[in-house]
Amino acid sequence: MKKFVNDADTFVRESLEGLALTQPGLALLEGRTIAVQADRVVSGHDVGHGNGGDTRGSSGADREAVPVALISGGGAGHEPAHAGFVGEGMLTAAVSGGVFASPSVDAVLDGIRAVTGSAGALLIVKSYTGDRLNFGLAAQLAQDEGYAVKTVVVGDDIALGDTDTHAGARGLAGTVLVHKIAGALAASGADLAEVTERARSVAGRLATMGVALRPGTMPGSGEATFEIDEDRIELGLGIHGESGVEQVPHRPADELAAELVDRVLAARPLDDGAQVALLVNGLGGTPPAELSVLTGAAHRLLGERGLRVERTYQGSVMTSLEMAGASVTVLPLEAGEAELLDAPTTSLAWPGGGGPVERHDDVPVPEAAADAADPGDPDPQVRAAVDAACQAVLDDESRLTELDQVVGDGDLGEALARGARAWQEDPADGSAAYLLRVLSARCRRAIGGTSGPLYAAGLVAAAQALEDGADWPGALAAGVDGIQELGGAEPGDGTMVDALRPAADAAPDGWEAVLAATEQGVRSTVEGVSRKGRASYVGARGQGHPDPGAEAVLTWLRAVREAGRAG
DSSP: OOOSOSOTTTHHHHHHHHHHTTSTTEEEBTTSSEEEEGGGOOOOSOTTTOOOOOOBOTTOOBTTTSOOEEEEEEEESSTTTTGGGBSTTSBSEEEEEEETOOOOHHHHHHHHHHHOOTTOEEEEEESOHHHHHHHHHHHHHHHHTTOOEEEEEEOOBOSSOOGGGSSOOOOOTTHHHHHHHHHHHHHTTOOHHHHHHHHHHHHHHOEEEEEEEEOOBOTTTOOBSSOOOTTEEEESOOSSSOOOSEEEEOOOHHHHHHHHHHHHHHHSOOOTTOEEEEEEEEOBSOOHHHHHHHHHHHHHHHHHTTOEEEEEEEEOOSOOTTBEEEEEEEEEOOTTHHHHHHSOOOOSSSTTOOOOOOOOOOBOOOOOOOOOOOOOSOOHHHHHHHHHHHHHHHHTHHHHHHHHHHHSOSOHHHHHHHHHHHHHHSOOOSOHHHHHHHHHHHHHHHTOTTHHHHHHHHHHHHHHHHHTTOOHHHHHHHHHHHHHHHHOOOTTSSSTHHHHHHHHHHGGGOHHHHHHHHHHHHHHHHHSOOOSSGGGGGGGGGTTSOOHHHHHHHHHHHHHHHHHHHO
């Protein structure tokens, strides 16, 4: 598939640079894929710490004067979401990861530091595991630094049904309505509590259902995100290239609209006469004329079912690369929300929005506090083990990617390899605990997605255990506890925990027991149906294949074992 791409590694940044030439008031943080309102940058280092200092950022914004900041983001590939909605009356900042990959914890933290004043910030997060983990941990770290930060998770997808059997309802195009209503409320001067309460209320009432006629293709690889016969369509798909919950025969637009509307209303029953807003969203490859046909049909069907459509919006607002398809979102309106939807915004991506464009230079990235930890005495044996583990991950990158293409989104091998290369490009020497902390920071910054924060949390927990006097079996157990606490997975959920927990339990009995338990844990993921992580979205289609995250654990554990033998 031919694309306008120079280099897959620079694709996201180049895309944002082009957007900054057309979107009113938008600037990028220097060297980052983070878009901000240029006049809302309030970088400084005195929030919550009472140390005096300058309370104005490089743009001159005053922390005490700026309203509540709205920050969202996620993987690239959904344009114009999310940077396209950075503007007065909507988002204050948008943090972008790689294509279909959540931004790292540190990237989100950079965005928070850049635009959050004394009024605080609300993070609007789509309900995907990687986004929840990275935005969630960033919020905790920001709160520790003294920022007032709240989080709202949007899961408007109604396709998956019972949320106890998978990773949860996904955040889809309805998230944009949360951006608009919360953004208008924040611009009016409402405080953080009021903006958060309204955003959560809107998120709880949203319902979205999607359909795709054909898949998109990943920049750089040209690979389709799923396969489908010409005469069939995917119902209930997400926005990350994963296939839907079922394939059905193609049918005319009116029948497709009826399928989507009826499923939405079955999931969120409404009283006759209820006032609603309708959003018909294109997924990237749907011509506007076709989208208009679907919009007309959906509007008519809602009226026939006794609802009053007070506002109708149409456009490709949250896409999946060039996927041909659409989604229908229905929002039951409460008092004052139509007016909030009507409030002005400078976002060009919001239907009917826009305004004059002023070019802004990049603004400096807010600096994090310096890490003053003492490396301690070098531990060559642990350094060798870390080196070996990273090299093993790099050697196994292709195989892990192939495994993840079957049950996930195909980026695991590449993601873990980024973390391994980050270590190899800037290795450290020091005590065992110090090395684990440094490796945690490398994973946190380089890997992103779901694996980045999980590995980062596990390594920090293991390092803390060593500093508290634990032996290596105890440190491994603490690390696995940290991963489970952040990610929420249990053995049997079809994740890397299926390999890690048995390894930790067997650690007191020595390396042979650890590897045997890990191998058994990996095998246990073959026949089960994943209940957590991205693989849970493909359900039974993933049966018969091992979990790639569990396989990765076995890869680096084997390498650590061999490094110990060599030492």
